[in-house]
Amino acid sequence: MVRRNRLIAAFIPMLLVTLLLDPDIGRGQDGKEKKSKLRPRASTELVEGVLKNLELAFKKEPEKKGVESYAFQRGETKIRLVNYNGEDLWIEAVFDKNITLIQANQWNTEAKFSRCVLLDNDGKKTASLEMQLDCIRGVSEGMVRQFLIRFGGELKDFQSFLAK
């Protein structure tokens, strides 16, 4: 019960952020064109701008060969967002939990956009929940924002899944 309350508390800010989204999101349900600036690549400014708008306090790691990494937290969960030269974004949360391949497969059959992979680093077994966004044909602020929010939603479901 305590754990559940902590989980709920951790995600209240995210829910608020979701409600405070760009009013453009949610429009266009009729398929009509939306005014959202498309950029050729996910630039540093674009990514950091979205993180700031979502009030995600991030720490930027030193850039390596055009690869930029950002670390931030949702509740007790550490999240890492990686920008690969603006061509694609990768987001992941690693859990110190030894789940089985069957459980990981079950998650992957049920989740919409994320996947769970099992890692083995010198005997230390962890599970990573991850999602990627392909930006090679252009990317908008709305796409990055939605990508982060979707991950937040699936992360919440994954935590419930692990708690079962």
Added chain:
Amino acid sequence: MLRSCLITALTCLLFVETARTQDDVFRSLSSEQVEKLLKDRKLDYKKNEPDPKGNVVFDFKRSGFSMGFYLFPGGKDIMVDALLPPIPLEGINQWNIAAKFTRACLRREGPQLVSVLESNLDLQGGVTLQSVERMFDNFDREIKSFAAFGSGGFKDEPTIARVPDEQLEKMLSKLGLKFTKKTAKDITTYDYEMQGRKVKLASVGGSELFLDAVFSAIPLEKANRYNLGKKFVRVVNLKTSGEPFTALQAAMDVTGGVTESIVMHFLGSFEVEIDDFAQFAAKLTKEAPGKKGDGVK
């Protein structure tokens, strides 16, 4: 007097020698000559140790692209290549039909699938330094064209938060995919074939798109290994009715706003992913014939 004549003669000889090297015909290149060539072009290169076959590769970056210069054994032929983001096989073929001096292919570089643009020059018939310079210049031009071709040329198109079925169907037709359509509630599915595989595209109200391709079941451990090294897709083991199978899946969230080019890329690049996973699965069959998938509910 004699001394000054000698100096003049030597200077003339040196000049002639330098001039000759520009037009000299040679039939092989040494590693030192390649290094000079790269230095002259102000390329910051890294020379790798020869591989077991004796090929020497010089890695460098140019115009933001990772490139390699290959000196094959004996220096009798050379190659330059560049790594770019993967594009569908159909696009690779189109490039190879139209390109003059290069060829493209898809290859795996570690966990990444990449398009590789290559240009070769056989030196054994005799070439000049200028021929090699021209090879570089032509390659520079073609790599830029390929990058533009691969990205479809970035177009600042309007974004949409929902892809209506009619628009989706036009895109499938543009990709040359013959589909059968089914509709149930707010989900529309399209069944078609890519690379000889059954593919299902599901559109949930036009705001979420899901792609599935069906393969023979592989062990879960291998599925996890595949997922570890891939971007944009996942493989899962499933069982609906009958035999268990492995599905290669990709998903797109449209609600943040996407363009037609982005959706076309999502649909078209799945062919590359199918090809990649088919190769992975084929290797498994060779390694452990008869081992079936597990962990399926």
